[in-house]
Amino acid sequence: MVTIWTPDLSPFNGPKYLALADAIAAAIASGELVVGAKLPPQRQLADRLKVTVGTVTRAYDEGRRRGQLEARVGSGTYVKGPDQPVPIVPAGGPLALDGAMAPLGPQAQMMSEAMQSLAKDSHCLYQCLPYPQDNGLGHQRQAFLRWLNDAQGLPVSDEQLLLTCGGQHGISVTLEALCEVGDTVLCEGMSFPGIRMACERQGLKAVGLAMDSEGLVPEALEAACRQYRPRVLYLTANLQNPSCVTMPKARRQAIVALCRRFDVWVVEDDVQFVDPANKPPAFFSLAPDITVFISSFSKRYSGSLRVGFLLFDAKLRQRLLFCLRASVWTVSSWQLELVSRWLSDGQMQRLETWLSEEMRARRRLCERILGPGLLQGDASSFNCWLALPEPWRANDFARAALEMGVKLRTGEDYAIGRFAPPQGVRLSISQPASHALLEEALTAVKKLLDDGPGLSQAIL
Numbered sequence: 273m274v275t276i277w278t279p280d281l282s283p284f285n286g287p288k289y290l291a292l293a294d295a296i297a298a299a300i301a302s303g304e305l306v307v308g309a310k311l312p313p314q315r316q317l318a319d320r321l322k323v324t325v326g327t328v329t330r331a332y333d334e335g336r337r338r339g340q341l342e343a344r345v346g347s348g349t350y351v352k353g354p355d356q357p358v359p360i361v362p363a364g365g366p367l368a369l370d371g372a373m374a375p376l377g378p379q380a381q382m383m384s385e386a387m388q389s390l391a392k393d394s395h396c397l398y399q400c401l402p403y404p405q406d407n408g409l410g411h412q413r414q415a416f417l418r419w420l421n422d423a424q425g426l427p428v429s430d431e432q433l434l435l436t437c438g439g440q441h442g443i444s445v446t447l448e449a450l451c452e453v454g455d456t457v458l459c460e461g462m463s464f465p466g467i468r469m470a471c472e473r474q475g476l477k478a479v480g481l482a483m484d485s486e487g488l489v490p491e492a493l494e495a496a497c498r499q500y501r502p503r504v505l506y507l508t509a510n511l512q513n514p515s516c517v518t519m520p521k522a523r524r525q526a527i528v529a530l531c532r533r534f535d536v537w538v539v540e541d542d543v544q545f546v547d548p549a550n551k552p553p554a555f556f557s558l559a560p561d562i563t564v565f566i567s568s569f570s571k572r573y574s575g576s577l578r579v580g581f582l583l584f585d586a587k588l589r590q591r592l593l594f595c596l597r598a599s600v601w602t603v604s605s606w607q608l609e610l611v612s613r614w615l616s617d618g619q620m621q622r623l624e625t626w627l628s629e630e631m632r633a634r635r636r637l638c639e640r641i642l643g644p645g646l647l648q649g650d651a652s653s654f655n656c657w658l659a660l661p662e663p664w665r666a667n668d669f670a671r672a673a674l675e676m677g678v679k680l681r682t683g684e685d686y687a688i689g690r691f692a693p694p695q696g697v698r699l700s701i702s703q704p705a706s707h708a709l710l711e712e713a714l715t716a717v718k719k720l721l722d723d724g725p726g727l728s729q730a731i732l
């Protein structure tokens with residue numbers, strides 16, 4: 273005999289049909305009725321509950337109105353799945369190439385599924401409610417540690433991990449832990465503006481150093497170490513922002529040797545999305561005792577997710593934890609829960625594979641429109657650096673592009689201190705919501721490259 277799902281209506285008040293609709297909602301929330309489950313035929317349920325068929329019909333109608341049920345013609349009534357996600361157009365205008373953000377693909381569906389599975393996991397819901405005792409819940413930290421070891425090649429102990437509210441938060445907390453007001457922070461001459469802001473805010477002097485085709489120049493670092501006696505070197509060795517250079521291993525080793533010699537901490541920012549196949553060894557792997565490694569999920573998932581992490585030598589833990597507590601007390605358990613589920617069930621890995629393929633396709637589009645070999649950055653990078661041909665100057669190029677409706681960034685936007693950036697622009701090819709919009713933007717860039725700057729204006 274087939275068992276008919278028969279709810280107990282006694283806890284629910286009001287008219288019978290509403291009590292039944294509420295009972296259905298409660299069964300969905302508790303996981304008793306799962307997505308795709310078929311509800312009993314109306315007459316059978318009416319008989320079991322000793323109500324009229326009209327009452328059950330009204331209850332099912334109410335469930336449909338609430339978006340929880342769907343009627344399939346000739347088949348019956350079912351528990352409804354999530355709506356198909358509608359791709360969101362990122363802010364910044366249709367031809368914006370000025371902000372590095374993850375292209376949107378499976379993220380909304382991932383969020384929908386993770387939230388639904390969390391909604392049914394009452395044990396975890398209650399675990400996430402109070403202040404966490406530590407930095408994240410135990411099972412969340414374990415999920416991060418496993419992922420760092422298995423997928424990232426960064427085996428660390430629990431003592432060497434702190435979870436943060438994203439990469440920028442990691443930068444601020446690290447500087448606060450390592451520096452005193454008035455200290456000097458050395459950076460690549462062009463660097464992520466968030467480091468400039470964090471230094472300004474904390475009364476630190478940011479100094480920009482020379483860069484070449486392999487990244488930060490060791491001789492410039494040595495000279496600055498002698499001149500400024502810096503506390504920290506902040507750098508982005510993978511797909512440097514904005515030059516998109518990835519520093520080779522030998523250069524990293526030379527820089528580590530200098531930092532040891534002059535007693536300088538390395539703060540390694542690895543927030544950019546980088547295809548794992550294209551990563552040289554991290555500074556944190558080469559010199560774990562003097563490096564703080566910063567990363568986040570903003571470029572792996574989306575900037576809405578404020579989850580990141582720091583890796584460091586265990587001797588720094590108390591100081592970093594103190595600064596983290598002083599800034600946000602703790603990271604939201606809910607966000608950590610979503611991320612740790614994706615790390616454990618392979619969803620994050622699948623998303624990274626999708627991102628990598630999507631960016632490779634975008635990069636092929638760039639090569640087709642602009643021509644081969646013009647852009648700096650590996651095959652899956654969100655940003656590309658375009659060194660401008662003579663006689664273009666970067667500011668003129670950016671202005672002319674804007675007149676054609678395309679926003680992009682110049683090296684000047686990233687200059688640290690008085691550093692004189694090269695004449696180039698950064699194109700965030702991950703940003704347009706579709707390949708068609710990217711193509712439109714690139715076509716305008718190509719036209720400017722072909723036409724040249726034209727005649728100079730007379731200026732008195």
Ligand SMILES: Cc1ncc(COP(=O)(O)O)c(C=O)c1O
Nearest residue numbers: 438439440464513541543568570
């Ligand atoms: C190099 C670098 N570090 C840090 C950040 C900030 O990361 P988050 O969004 O996780 O705070 C960015 C954002 O663009 C970045 O480019």
